[in-house]
Amino acid sequence: MYHPHADEMTQMAMGMMGFWVTHPKTKHPWIQEVDRDFCFLLNAYDIDPGAYTPKIMTMLDFNLWTWNSRLFPGISPLCVRHNDKVRIRIGNLTMTNHPIHLHGHEFEVTGTDGGPTPIASRWPEVTTDIAVGQMRQIEFLANEEGDWAFHCHKSHHTMNAMGHDVPTLIGVDHRGITKKVQGLVPDYMAMGERGMADMAEMKMPLPENTLPMMTGDGPFGSVEMGGMFSVLKVRKNQKRGDYSDPGWYSHPERTIAFEYTGSAAPKPLTSNKAGEAMMSSSNLPQETIELKVKKPQGHLSH
Numbered sequence: 001m002y003h004p005h006a007d008e009m010t011q012m013a014m015g016m017m018g019f020w021v022t023h024p025k026t027k028h029p030w031i032q033e034v035d036r037d038f039c040f041l042l043n044a045y046d047i048d049p050g051a052y053t054p055k056i057m058t059m060l061d062f063n064l065w066t067w068n069s070r071l072f073p074g075i076s077p078l079c080v081r082h083n084d085k086v087r088i089r090i091g092n093l094t095m096t097n098h099p100i101h102l103h104g105h106e107f108e109v110t111g112t113d114g115g116p117t118p119i120a121s122r123w124p125e126v127t128t129d130i131a132v133g134q135m136r137q138i139e140f141l142a143n144e145e146g147d148w149a150f151h152c153h154k155s156h157h158t159m160n161a162m163g164h165d166v167p168t169l170i171g172v173d174h175r176g177i178t179k180k181v182q183g184l185v186p187d188y189m190a191m192g193e194r195g196m197a198d199m200a201e202m203k204m205p206l207p208e209n210t211l212p213m214m215t216g217d218g219p220f221g222s223v224e225m226g227g228m229f230s231v232l233k234v235r236k237n238q239k240r241g242d243y244s245d246p247g248w249y250s251h252p253e254r255t256i257a258f259e260y261t262g263s264a265a266p267k268p269l270t271s272n273k274a275g276e277a278m279m280s281s282s283n284l285p286q287e288t289i290e291l292k293v294k295k296p297q298g299h300l301s302h
């Protein structure tokens with residue numbers, strides 16, 4: 001990973017960094033041939049909505065979490081052919097770690113900053129944490145067709161710029177409140193009422209040069225994501241070496257969840273076949289029961 005090490009705060013805050021990949025001249029026993037090779041440099045910015053200049057004094061509280069300086073949904077999907085061997089190199093030049101997670105496949109960490117990892121030291125994973133200043137190279141066989149999320153597992157890293165000073169209103173009856181508050185604050189939205197999709201779908205007016213906190217249109221509605229998020233698209237009919245977007249996966253029949261509209265489930269049994277009461281809350285004994293508990297004495301008897 002390249003970064004200047006001079007005037008570092010300013011240079012990094014403005015995005016002065018890059019990924020350096022060196023290919024060996026000869027075959028290396030620990031570097032396998034792959035069909036697809038992706039490269040992500042993780043970086044972060046603090047740019048107030050409506051502003052154009054990143055803040056250069058921010059230490060930790062960045063508001064835009066990016067891959068190659070791009071935010072979902074402005075990140076290209078990773079398009080691969082079914083059964084391709086896929087390599088993804090991820091370097092972290094932000095000021096916090098990123099547990100990078102892939103859906104639908106297990107991968108192996110095949111390389112670090114120290115070079116390729118010995119084959120006997122690799123194990124299957126679905127998340128690998130990439131600490132500050134580290135890089136990891138992961139590889140997998142794309143043997144599951146479909147659209148698979150690929151993202152940082154820290155929730156706020158899959159969000160774009162947002163206000164953090166909002167009180168938690170879970171459990172509060174908001175009915176009618178949003179409309180009333182909007183009379184005073186036109187952009188007001190209640191959080192925690194019907195999930196984030198409401199906010200993602202409301203398309204509220206935004207200041208210029210920013211993105212909604214959570215957004216992205218998917219085949220089933222809002223994707224409700226932002227920041228460090230993309231989609232791995234595995235297709236049988238993707239041409240060898242073709243990285244273009246095939247669109248959303250068309251699911252085979254009877255593989256999509258649907259709302260159950262049949263009759264309600266039968267009530268749970270409170271008595272067995274012989275008519276004896278089983279333990280339900282109404283059948284609990286009324287009198288107080290004293291329980292005698294023996295405390296363990298040290299660890300010797302374990």
Ligand SMILES: [Cu+2]
Nearest residue numbers: 098152154157
């Ligand atoms: Cu992250």
